Amino acid sequence: MKESDPLLEVENLFASTNNLPILKGVSLTVYPGEIHAIMGRNGCGKSTFSKIIAGHPSYNITNGEIKFLGENINSSEPEERAQSGIFLGFQYPIEIPGVSNLEFLRVSTNARRKFLNKEELDTFDFEELVKEKLELVKMDHAFLSRSVNQGFSGGEKKRNEILQMALLEPKIAILDETDSGLDIDALRIVASGIKKISNGQTGIILITHYQRLLDEIEPNYVHVMADGQIIKTGGSDLALELEKKGYEWTDNFLKETN
Amino acid sequence: MGISFVRVYKANCNRLFLDNMDNENLVKDVVKEPYKYGFVTDIETEKIAKGLNESIIRLISQKKEEPKFLLDFRLKAFKKWKKMDEPDWAGLGYKKIDYQNIIYYSAPKQKEKISSLNEVDPKLLETFDKLGIPLTEQKKLTNVAVDAVFDSVSIATTFREELAGHGVIFCSISEAVKNHPDLIEKYLGTVVPASDNYFAALNSAVFSDGSFVYIPKGVTCPMDLSSYFRINSGDSGQFERTLIIAEESSSVSYLEGCTAPMFDTNTLHAAVVELIALDDASIKYSTVQNWYAGDEEGVGGIFNFVTKRGKCLGKRSKISWSQVETGSAITWKYPSCLLLGEESVGEFYSVALTNNLQQADTGTKMIHIGPKTKSTIVSKGISAGNSINSYRGLVKMGTKAAGSRNYSQCDSMLIGDQASANTFPYIKSKQPNSEIEHEASTCRISEDQLFYLQSRGIEFEEAVSMMVSGFCRDVFNQLPMEFAAEADKLLALKLEGSVG
Numbered sequence: 001m002k003e004s005d006p007l008l009e010v011e012n013l014f015a016s017t018n019n020l021p022i023l024k025g026v027s028l029t030v031y032p033g034e035i036h037a038i039m040g041r042n043g044c045g046k047s048t049f050s051k052i053i054a055g056h057p058s059y060n061i062t063n064g065e066i067k068f069l070g071e072n073i074n075s076s077e078p079e080e081r082a083q084s085g086i087f088l089g090f091q092y093p094i095e096i097p098g099v100s101n102l103e104f105l106r107v108s109t110n111a112r113r114k115f116l117n118k119e120e121l122d123t124f125d126f127e128e129l130v131k132e133k134l135e136l137v138k139m140d141h142a143f144l145s146r147s148v149n150q151g152f153s154g155g156e157k158k159r160n161e162i163l164q165m166a167l168l169e170p171k172i173a174i175l176d177e178t179d180s181g182l183d184i185d186a187l188r189i190v191a192s193g194i195k196k197i198s199n200g201q202t203g204i205i206l207i208t209h210y211q212r213l214l215d216e217i218e219p220n221y222v223h224v225m226a227d228g229q230i231i232k233t234g235g236s237d238l239a240l241e242l243e244k245k246g247y248e249w250t251d252n253f254l255k256e257t258n
Numbered sequence: 259m260g261i262s263f264v265r266v267y268k269a270n271c272n273r274l275f276l277d278n279m280d281n282e283n284l285v286k287d288v289v290k291e292p293y294k295y296g297f298v299t300d301i302e303t304e305k306i307a308k309g310l311n312e313s314i315i316r317l318i319s320q321k322k323e324e325p326k327f328l329l330d331f332r333l334k335a336f337k338k339w340k341k342m343d344e345p346d347w348a349g350l351g352y353k354k355i356d357y358q359n360i361i362y363y364s365a366p367k368q369k370e371k372i373s374s375l376n377e378v379d380p381k382l383l384e385t386f387d388k389l390g391i392p393l394t395e396q397k398k399l400t401n402v403a404v405d406a407v408f409d410s411v412s413i414a415t416t417f418r419e420e421l422a423g424h425g426v427i428f429c430s431i432s433e434a435v436k437n438h439p440d441l442i443e444k445y446l447g448t449v450v451p452a453s454d455n456y457f458a459a460l461n462s463a464v465f466s467d468g469s470f471v472y473i474p475k476g477v478t479c480p481m482d483l484s485s486y487f488r489i490n491s492g493d494s495g496q497f498e499r500t501l502i503i504a505e506e507s508s509s510v511s512y513l514e515g516c517t518a519p520m521f522d523t524n525t526l527h528a529a530v531v532e533l534i535a536l537d538d539a540s541i542k543y544s545t546v547q548n549w550y551a552g553d554e555e556g557v558g559g560i561f562n563f564v565t566k567r568g569k570c571l572g573k574r575s576k577i578s579w580s581q582v583e584t585g586s587a588i589t590w591k592y593p594s595c596l597l598l599g600e601e602s603v604g605e606f607y608s609v610a611l612t613n614n615l616q617q618a619d620t621g622t623k624m625i626h627i628g629p630k631t632k633s634t635i636v637s638k639g640i641s642a643g644n645s646i647n648s649y650r651g652l653v654k655m656g657t658k659a660a661g662s663r664n665y666s667q668c669d670s671m672l673i674g675d676q677a678s679a680n681t682f683p684y685i686k687s688k689q690p691n692s693e694i695e696h697e698a699s700t701c702r703i704s705e706d707q708l709f710y711l712q713s714r715g716i717e718f719e720e721a722v723s724m725m726v727s728g729f730c731r732d733v734f735n736q737l738p739m740e741f742a743a744e745a746d747k748l749l750a751l752k753l754e755g756s757v758g
Contacts, residue, residue: 054713057705082715094710098728104711107724111715147728164714 005070006031007172007203008053008086014063015052022048022059024228030172030203037206037214037239040225041247046207047091049225050174054088055081069171082108083115085171087164089178091207093157096148101160104148105130109167133166136193154181162193172203179213191216211243226250295548299385299490302367303409308493309358312336315463318363322432322466327443335452335462342456348619348650352561352588355526361494362464365411382406382413385488402482402513403428405469407498409491412467417481426510427472428483431499434470441472445503449532449569449596457528457563457590461497465530468498473508473539482738484513487529489549489560495526502532504539506572511542513741522558524587529564537572537599542580544737546745549585554643556615559587566593567623570602570631578605580736582745583620584752592650594623597631597662604633607736609745611726611752612645612677621651621682626659626692635666638730641677642753648680653694655687662692670700671729673722673753701729723750 008030015023022045030036038046052059053066055078065072073081096104109129110120121129134141137159149157158178165173175194179187194217198204206213214222214236222238223230231250232238242249306317315336319329344355366382378393386393386406393406393414403417405428412430421428427438435442452462469485489496504510527549533541543566552559562585568577579593595604606622624633633653641647653664670679681698703725711721727734727746734742 054709056709056713077718078709078712079715079717082713088713090710094704094706096707096710096725096728098731099724104714104716104724107716107720108711108714111717115715168715 004032007069009067012064013066015059015061017059022228026230030205032203033200035204035217035219037208037219037222038225039208039222039239039242044225045228046225047176050088050176050207053174054078054086083111087168087170087173089161089165089173089175091176093149093161095150097150099148101146101148102144105164105167112168133163136166136196137162138189139163155186158182158190162190166197170202174205176207179208179210187212188216211239214239224250299381301381303364303491304367305361305364305494308361310362314362318464324435325439328435331447332463335459338453339459339463342459344456348590350588350617350619360526363466364409364491364494366408378414382408402484405430405485407467407485407487409489409494409496424477424480425474426477426479429470431468431470431501445501445534449534449567450530450565455565458530458565461499461528461530465497465499468500471502471510471512473504473510475505475508477508479510482511482513486515489525498529500531502541503534504536504541506536507538509540511738513738514545524558525560527560527562531566533568533577535570535572535575535577538574539572540576541568542578544741545581546741547583547585548748551585551616552587554614562586562589562591564591569596570599570604573599574601575599576603580607580733583610583618584748587616589618589620591620592622595633596625596627597633598627600628601630602628606635607733608637609730609733610647611640611749612647613752614643614645616645619648619650621649623652624664625654626662627656629658630661631659633664636732637668638733639670639679640726641679642673644676646678648682650682652684655689655692657688659689660691664694666696668698672702723753726753
């Protein structure tokens with residue numbers, strides 16, 4: 001797997017918001033086709049980590065670097081990162097009143113296509129493409145004519161995120177608690193969608209609390225995060241161990257290392 | 259002598275602070291688009307001396323060869339105006355207008371009698387061409403008839419013969435005075451009386467031109483009608499007057515657009531629009547107002563003091579106002595409906611966007627007089643820069659308005675932390691058996707919304723403009739299709755430089 005170059009290299013990353021340190025030296029490297037899971041209790045810095053990779057303006061990188069395809073992207077705008085192939089699936093997808101989902105998806109898809117020197121799609125061609133992708137997440141066509149995420153149920157919002165991933169065909173996808181709020185059937189649909197989209201090529205970082213998503217998408221690596229650091233890395237069995245022993249186990253681990 | 263275009267490009271590096279974003283988080287500086295209609299047409303004009311007095315009014319009336327009833331109408335209005343005070347209840351801040359320092363009549367010099375468009379000065383045709391309103395036979399817009407008004411006079415009206423075939427009269431109000439004096443005498447000033455307010459009285463005394471529309475009984479106007487108002491001269495005011503009459507069971511959609519050159523002085527624009535709808539008639543009146551707004555220091559720009567009112571005289575008649583107000587240094591405008599006829603309907607859909615030091619005080623009055631009348635108000639105000647954007651509206655239920663209903667929704671969006679938005683709803687009801695609903699909201703474009711769009715590859719500016727359009731969707735949906743697309747583009751253009 002490691003014959004190719006890494007997609008994402010995070011090296012000793014420190015970050016803060018409002019002068020409050022959140023990440024305290026995170027390192028992580030993702031190669032094409034790898035699936036990484038990041039687990040940890042609420043407030044450990046998992047979501048912040050994902051937002052910083054995507055370029056959220058509320059966080060400052062105080063030390064370390066993020067490299068994507070070998071280039072430092074510490075100060076790239078979020079849209080540049082997205083266009084070049086970084087995708088963040090939001091834990092809480094944002095509602096945008098009045099903006100049609102279809103138009104949003106089209107503008108977004110075209111921004112990525114433009115970056116890839118592909119022809120931009122007009123409304124008709126895009127409708128064809130989106131129909132095909134809707135199948136992947138078993139979404140109804142009616143979602144397209146509604147405002148972005150407005151009035152969507154929790155599960156519908158998550159499917160809409162995966163639909164966006166399917167359209168953007170990112171090189172790396174960070175999926176922040178995509179499983180939360182999904183019932184068993186929806187979870188299976190979403191998981192199989194993710195697998196089909198990644199097709200063994202996309203680097204995937206799954207941020208999750210639960211084993212059930214990892215039963216559907218087996219990770220190559222599981223990282224446990226606590227207090228802004230990755231305190232333990234292992235294979236998929238680490239997640240099972242965590243499920244059994246709970247996060248208290250990692251708390252003890254943290255005490256020992258400190 | 260060719261046409262000369264004066265263009266002023268100004269770099270404007272505004273910074274936007276969204277929500278509680280601090281300095282560190284400001285995103286980008288961008289260069290502001292210039293006002294693209296800011297050119298001046300170099301053309302010989304006939305202007306009368308500055309100042310306002312009875313002999314000036316007589317002169318205007320004489321130039322227009324008006325019948326006596328109209329001169330009397332003007333003089334009566336002038337007498338009233340002299341006794342009135344400029345209103346200050348809107349709390350707008352501007353330098354006092356010197357009414358003696360304004361030219362009240364300015365017209366491009368043309369041949370005495372123009373029999374066809376081919377005789378219109380090519381410079382004027384070129385001007386309207388440049389504004390996207392081609393007038394010549396070969397190029398004119400195919401789906402809409404246009405009355406083009408340049409400073410004080412109407413230059414040309416397209417599709418007149420075609421419309422006449424349907425019995426529709428569409429011409430300048432000056433021509434209507436000559437050719438249809440009976441209609442003018444019957445209706446002029448019946449919706450907005452000369453004594454209505456200070457600016458309406460001024461307009462009644464000095465109005466120079468404007469559009470006249472008459473839709474006969476049972477006729478659905480076969481195409482949209484539009485007027486395009488162009489202020490060219492820097493020191494003359496524009497005082498146009500529009501009168502639209504829709505007879506029983508007729509309907510018409512009327513569009514109005516406005517632009518002006520960039521001058522560092524303020525130009526006064528005080529218009530009056532009167533609409534009359536008889537039984538089962540319907541009038542839809544849409545405006546995209548893009549007068550020059552002044553620069554980012556607040557120098558120059560149009561003072562836009564306008565009285566627009568429609569009278570639903572007939573049973574089940576309907577008057578619908580939709581407006582997109584983006585220009586002018588000052589906007590003072592309340593398109594209103596008098597709902598007299600039983601089951602008549604009034605609507606007001608408005609988007610007002612202010613930036614830099616613009617001030618807008620706009621809204622509507624829905625006066626429910628007849629029983630079972632219905633009104634809807636949807637107002638969207640967007641304020642950016644240091645601007646002030648206020649909604650001011652009155653909903654009144656009279657004693658006979660049993661079973662009447664009103665629904666109002668007033669939403670404001672703030673961009674940056676220096677802009678302000680106000681809502682002043684006035685509600686008066688003398689009829690217990692009526693319903694009035696009012697909803698209001700204020701929002702900001704949140705950092706999270708922007709980040710969400712950006713994280714999908716959408717550029718910052720486009721993300722803002724998508725959200726602003728989204729915010730205005732309910733109103734844009736009411737505009738004629740081509741107008742809606744234009745309004746969308748206009749808002750994006752206006753906001754460039756205000757965010758980032």
